[in-house]
Amino acid sequence: MQRTLLVARHDFLRHLRRPSFLIATAALPLLLALMFWFIGVGITEADDAPTEGARQSIGYVDHSGLLASPDPDLAAYLRHFPDRASAEAALGAGELAGFYEFPADYLTGGTVVWVGSATLGAQGQTAVANLVRAGLLAEEPELAAQLMRPTSFEHSTPAASEALAEQPLAEDMLPLMLPYVFAMILYATILSSASFLLQSVTEEKENRTIEIILTSLRPLELLTGKVLGLGLLGLVQVGFWLGSGLLLLQLSGMTPPTEGSTLAWGTIALMFCYYLLGYLVYGSLLAAVGAVVGNVREGSQFVTLLVIPSVIPLWFLGVLISQPDGLLARSLSLFPLTAPVTMMIRAPLTNLAAWEVGLSLLLLAATAAGTIWIASRLFRAASLLSGQRISVGVIMRALRA
Structure with a gap:
């Protein structure tokens, strides 16, 4: 465990000090600040300018x-x-x-x-x-x-929805907003960590450093350290973006709705569990890609293919919201690559059955363990894969090595 933490610390600090990381991290808030500034200037000018034919x-x-x-x-x-x-x-x-x-x-x-x-x-x-x-x-x-006045409209609220209509806006909106927040954090963490993982592994493969490292570390320790360290780096980056976004919202006079929310802490904890397991699955898959491919450019093509399954729940977002207990929702909840985002969407909308949550988490945890094992085997066979054209046969030989 100590060596795993050393790897995590080394990779975290090495990439944290890189100018490219610092520039990329600071660029998004600066762009958002400029966007808010231009919008504010436009609104001010529109308010100050006389409206032709409207106010006179x-x-x-x-x-x-x-x-x-x-x-x-x-x-x-x-x-x-x-x-x-x-x-x-x-x-x-x-x-x-x-x-x-x-x-x-x-x-x-x-x-x-x-x-x-x-x-x-x-x-x-x-x-x-x-x-x-x-x-x-x-x-x-x-x-x-x-x-x-040719038409007169009257508004009537059905008795079944009167209670919902009386709820504060925040109470209605937060259960719908939170899944997006967790899903976007997961996407951002995966995408930001993907480049770090690919860059780290491919660089060490190209200069043969990984072969030296594996003489003093077990492949599982190396892989786990990289996933933890670079995952933490991705979280730091995303956390900085979220904090900057909230600060900009407050400075612009807009604040996210939080008062009146009745979203259970248990639901938030469950969503966080899916977030962590989802990152472990995708992070280990990306690390495996880094061990297989020869360079970052080649690996980026595989990253796109790996991230597609996590987007599938958003394709059926309307169905998941309207039928959170339907067959499609349950199926996507049990498939490990779509389970994190699907369950993040469903958790605030319905009472999930205990067996369904348990089975989904079990399958997701087993997939995470399996992908970590596969990635560690590929790390061990990194020298075998170096310079070879990637194929199923080459990967299978590496796993048996």
Whole structure:
């Protein structure tokens, strides 16, 4: 165990001090900070800039005498002027976004003149259209009201969902957000650790260092140390990203919902167990890839193939959320490569059966142990695999060596 921890410490510190790691770790928060800054500047400019035709009043000059007085609620928005000259004076003083001029023959011609540089928005057009309808139907106010408000909606909540509707927003959102958080942490840890593992193992293979190391270490100790050390490095990187993201959210005035949540600590602990076992499975698989391939570029192709199974639950996310106890959800929960993410999604949504959780964890732990054993055998045969074209036969000979 002591030698395993020495390997973990060595790999952790060696990669932690690399400029490439420090730059990559700091780059994402800086990009997020710039993005938040640009968004904030854009929102500020949008708030400071006058909205054309939306916040300023609209005037109208009625030569036809057909239009009614505007609704009292719109009297400050729709201003009546007796003639064009007074409307133009208000427009020149910046009091109006523009004004409509209804000619004396409006009823027969239907032509209306808009005077103004701004483009009138939908709100202004609707207000003027309602004014015209009310004027044309002055003797039939009920019909005018029906045309201006053709539909009236009422909201009714089913009795079965009243309790859910009364729950705080955080109580509804957190069980749905937490699986994404754990899943994204798992993805980020796997992807960030993958490059470290591949780089570390392939470098030691290329310069034959691994052969010297294996003379004083057992393959299992070397593999476990690398997985632990570089996995911890990935967690440090992801933790820094999460902390930076939360800090940026607080600085921008947005905070994730936490108050009112009733998510059980047991559920969080279960999700954390799946996270750890999931990382052990994928981490040992990636280490095995590093022992097999000849260089980082070749290994990155295998990494993509290995990560695909972990994405499968997200392809069926809608089904998993709507049917968390369905056949598909249970099947993906028992398959080791999809179990971590699937169970992270299901755990906050349903009461998982004890036998299902136990069987899923048992299969996942057995897979982790098996992948670690396979990877350690490949580490031991690293010299045999060096310089050879990868094939199933070569790998099988290495496992039997």
